[in-house]
Amino acid sequence: MGLQTVFRAVIMGAPGSGKGTVSGRIAQSFALKHLSSGDMLRAKIEAKTDLGLLMKSCIDQGQLVPDDVISRLILSSLRGLEQTSWLLDGFPRTVAQAEALDSVCDVNSVINLDVPFQTIRERLTSRWVHFPSGRVYNIDFNPPKKPGLDDVTGEPLVQRDDDSPETVSRRLKDYERQTQPVLEYYRSKGVLETFSGTETNKIWPHVHAFLTRKIPGNQQAMGKA
Ligand SMILES: Nc1nc2c(ncn2[C@@H]2O[C@H](COP(=O)(O)OP(=O)(O)O)[C@@H](O)[C@H]2O)c(=O)[nH]1
Numbered sequence: 001m002g003l004q005t006v007f008r009a010v011i012m013g014a015p016g017s018g019k020g021t022v023s024g025r026i027a028q029s030f031a032l033k034h035l036s037s038g039d040m041l042r043a044k045i046e047a048k049t050d051l052g053l054l055m056k057s058c059i060d061q062g063q064l065v066p067d068d069v070i071s072r073l074i075l076s077s078l079r080g081l082e083q084t085s086w087l088l089d090g091f092p093r094t095v096a097q098a099e100a101l102d103s104v105c106d107v108n109s110v111i112n113l114d115v116p117f118q119t120i121r122e123r124l125t126s127r128w129v130h131f132p133s134g135r136v137y138n139i140d141f142n143p144p145k146k147p148g149l150d151d152v153t154g155e156p157l158v159q160r161d162d163d164s165p166e167t168v169s170r171r172l173k174d175y176e177r178q179t180q181p182v183l184e185y186y187r188s189k190g191v192l193e194t195f196s197g198t199e200t201n202k203i204w205p206h207v208h209a210f211l212t213r214k215i216p217g218n219q220q221a222m223g224k225a
């Protein structure tokens with residue numbers, strides 16, 4: 001094995017645990033390309049591709065899209081990134097997906113955000129998003145400068161159809177059943193690192209310190225927590 005120069009990470013956690021928020025901070029502080037499965041799927045829907053429209057009903061109901069569909073989408077977006085350090089957000093969510101990812105590359109670290117479900121329920125009902133960019137706001141935590149409008153473009157923010165309380169309950173159940181086994185999968189490979197808490201601002205410095213240690217020196221920007 002030669003010297004490791006690229007760093008491949010996965011960020012995991014229940015829906016609403018703060019993956020998108022923490023990924024944004026990681027991408028700002030370190031030279032990693034952020035790839036979000038949810039953002040990729042919503043872009044396909046927005047573009048009204050056949051695949052997107054087929055997926056929309058799954059997503060709106062809070063169901064996972066089929067493993068083969070999402071795996072193909074993600075693996076194809078990783079093609080050409082063999083020399084690039086990346087952070088995958090929202091994939092893999094099932095053991096089958098983790099195996100598909102393993103068939104093309106080794107994951108160096110898995111960051112697991114462990115946040116109580118009650119905290120998550122409260123957060124998701126006040127989540128507002130700017131779909132074109134993937135920017136995420138929260139009425140309590142990081143409100144937009146002008147109510148209802150994206151800070152950068154001034155375009156309107158919307159709530160996701162799948163952030164209704166009933167759909168959130170379903171997504172959390174699916175998470176326990178389908179995604180928690182993926183944590184075991186990575187734990188057994190010795191790459192899982194869990195960060196527990198109820199506030200992103202308290203979790204973030206620990207994630208930052210961890211990545212500062214893990215990422216090969218030449219990949220790291222002069223980021224600060
Ligand atoms: N109240 C509160 N909201 C947070 C915190 N961290 C993230 N959020 C908000 O919670 C929601 C879910 O976070 P997000 O990063 O989208 O989670 P993901 O679904 O795991 O990608 C968003 O509206 C965030 O702005 C926090 O520490 N406190």
Ligand SMILES: Nc1ncnc2c1ncn2[C@@H]1O[C@H](COP(=O)(O)OP(=O)(O)O)[C@@H](O)[C@H]1O
Pocket residue numbers: 014015016019037038039041058059060062063064065066070089090091092093094097162171
């Ligand atoms: N890896 C995946 N496997 C199956 N479905 C996925 C995957 N990633 C995203 N999805 C679909 O997209 C929806 C939104 O995903 P995402 O934006 O990551 O939301 P969150 O982390 O808030 O649940 C999921 O509820 C699911 O329907």
